[in-house]
Amino acid sequence: MQTEFTTLTLADQVEAKIISYIEDRGLKPGDTLPTEFELVNTFGVSRNVVREAMSRLRMLGLIQTRPKRGIIITEPPLLNGLKKVFNPNLFKLQTIKEMMGLRIALEVGISDFIFNNRTEKLIEELEQIVAQQKNISIDMLSVEDEMRFHTKIYEMAGNQFIIQLNEIIQPIFVFARQNYQSNFAPVNNQLRDSNEIITHEDLLCLIRENRKNDYREAIRTHLIPYWEFISNKTV
Amino acid sequence: MQTEFTTLTLADQVEAKIISYIEDRGLKPGDTLPTEFELVNTFGVSRNVVREAMSRLRMLGLIQTRPKRGIIITEPPLLNGLKKVFNPNLFKLQTIKEMMGLRIALEVGISDFIFNNRTEKLIEELEQIVAQQKNISIDMLSVEDEMRFHTKIYEMAGNQFIIQLNEIIQPIFVFARQNYQSNFAPVNNQLRDSNEIITHEDLLCLIRENRKNDYREAIRTHLIPYWEFISNKTV
DNA sequence: ATCGTTTTATTTGTCCTACAAATAGAACGA
DNA sequence: TCGTTCTATTTGTAGGACAAATAAAACGAT
Numbered sequence: 001m002q003t004e005f006t007t008l009t010l011a012d013q014v015e016a017k018i019i020s021y022i023e024d025r026g027l028k029p030g031d032t033l034p035t036e037f038e039l040v041n042t043f044g045v046s047r048n049v050v051r052e053a054m055s056r057l058r059m060l061g062l063i064q065t066r067p068k069r070g071i072i073i074t075e076p077p078l079l080n081g082l083k084k085v086f087n088p089n090l091f092k093l094q095t096i097k098e099m100m101g102l103r104i105a106l107e108v109g110i111s112d113f114i115f116n117n118r119t120e121k122l123i124e125e126l127e128q129i130v131a132q133q134k135n136i137s138i139d140m141l142s143v144e145d146e147m148r149f150h151t152k153i154y155e156m157a158g159n160q161f162i163i164q165l166n167e168i169i170q171p172i173f174v175f176a177r178q179n180y181q182s183n184f185a186p187v188n189n190q191l192r193d194s195n196e197i198i199t200h201e202d203l204l205c206l207i208r209e210n211r212k213n214d215y216r217e218a219i220r221t222h223l224i225p226y227w228e229f230i231s232n233k234t235v
Numbered sequence: 236m237q238t239e240f241t242t243l244t245l246a247d248q249v250e251a252k253i254i255s256y257i258e259d260r261g262l263k264p265g266d267t268l269p270t271e272f273e274l275v276n277t278f279g280v281s282r283n284v285v286r287e288a289m290s291r292l293r294m295l296g297l298i299q300t301r302p303k304r305g306i307i308i309t310e311p312p313l314l315n316g317l318k319k320v321f322n323p324n325l326f327k328l329q330t331i332k333e334m335m336g337l338r339i340a341l342e343v344g345i346s347d348f349i350f351n352n353r354t355e356k357l358i359e360e361l362e363q364i365v366a367q368q369k370n371i372s373i374d375m376l377s378v379e380d381e382m383r384f385h386t387k388i389y390e391m392a393g394n395q396f397i398i399q400l401n402e403i404i405q406p407i408f409v410f411a412r413q414n415y416q417s418n419f420a421p422v423n424n425q426l427r428d429s430n431e432i433i434t435h436e437d438l439l440c441l442i443r444e445n446r447k448n449d450y451r452e453a454i455r456t457h458l459i460p461y462w463e464f465i466s467n468k469t470v
Numbered sequence: 471a472t473c474g475t476t477t478t479a480t481t482t483g484t485c486c487t488a489c490a491a492a493t494a495g496a497a498c499g500a
Numbered sequence: 501t502c503g504t505t506c507t508a509t510t511t512g513t514a515g516g517a518c519a520a521a522t523a524a525a526a527c528g529a530t
Contacts, residue, residue, distance in 0.1 A: 007492095009512065011290055019319060026324050035481060046514040048283065051483090055246055055287040056294045060320050067482045067521040075325050081316010084254060085295050089261050090310050098396040101348065105397060109344025112455065113336065116466070161333040162340060216451075220347065231351070242521095244483070270510060281485045286512090302492040302511045 011052035033071040088175035113157035198222040246287035268306040323410040348392035433457040
């Protein structure tokens, strides 16, 4: 499992053993793990090593530690790790494109969820957002307005995990617009010329009128610029 | 940010500061961080604390450490953290349903990707998989056959991140079939009675014949049992 | 006897020192 | 100039010490 450039430290090993320990015994949130001293004895390593390993699991939200009480297993927030490493500066273009791809797939894929969860209140909130957005140039909204609209769409879908995932990967779009602006403009112009642009207003309208099938088609069209971005081999 | 039940340890604080340090300076993979001793001095904490924080970032794949060379920033594998905490035993039902939801959304959402990436080779591989699968009861495949088919579908979509995400959340379906089997049977029967079942053979056929629009509809139908599972409030 | 308070023992959080192991870079030599 | 050896630096691991928190036990008053 270990590649030739990484060495497996004792902390790595202890960490893996603890994770296995939890899985193998089918432990559940609320159950306790052995104390640091017991772990030191069973693994035959220094307390430092055990503490490094536990520190990692603690960060991931897999355990909680309290003096005297010991180490308690908790239901982990699933995206803690992703959130911490999500820094577009560190990503190569391929990764950025894959994030775009994920976003397209999710937003197309949640269409059914939206219409299943649709409430008057949510629609009104979406109307508010659409009403307040301003074009900064022709058919071009500010990043913030874009984010606000799409975030609300995810909210309507109602899946907390997907909502969080969207929140975490949002910065990718700010980043892409800042760094690859030129890649979006031509597609937009082309779409406008052929009168194919689907605006937020259009999407809102379809949601309000409960036109599920039309929405599924429309959201795909709306996302075409991103699709072009990830398909463009020359960027 | 700190809730009333969690205390922010020094390691938590140092970890956060290092992450900000990387973001604020716009550091990139290959760049180096200060040495442990320098961090000890700048933060005024013990080496232990610094090491706990770096140990976490190391685990996430954000940095690499080597004697004499110091601490080097790397492009982080995005799903390291999720992979480590992904243990269905620890999840409440709501979380399991959300994972199901994610899977449905993704699999519906990647339809366009599949037809964009479709190659003769991949189609043949999918044919192989479908040819080798065996019914364990009427219209019911083994978990392994299910996995093999859908994993190949994700592979056809070609998005590495989504492929990894699918690999990580796979255990949820094994888990759900083992623990909530009874929730799938009635839906399946109902679908069979109304002759609405879409099999893997049907999906393969649509892919082979390049019938993109039909596939988009078919995959939604194919996933109805899962949809019912997550919509069922009484489970 | 019960309830509230104090004490005690345990456990994690932090600091420190020491040494081993790896290695980048300098010094050296052919 | 190139390959080798040496040196200094840096991370990895060990172990000891004490502080802080707190669960559980002991205690005391009503």
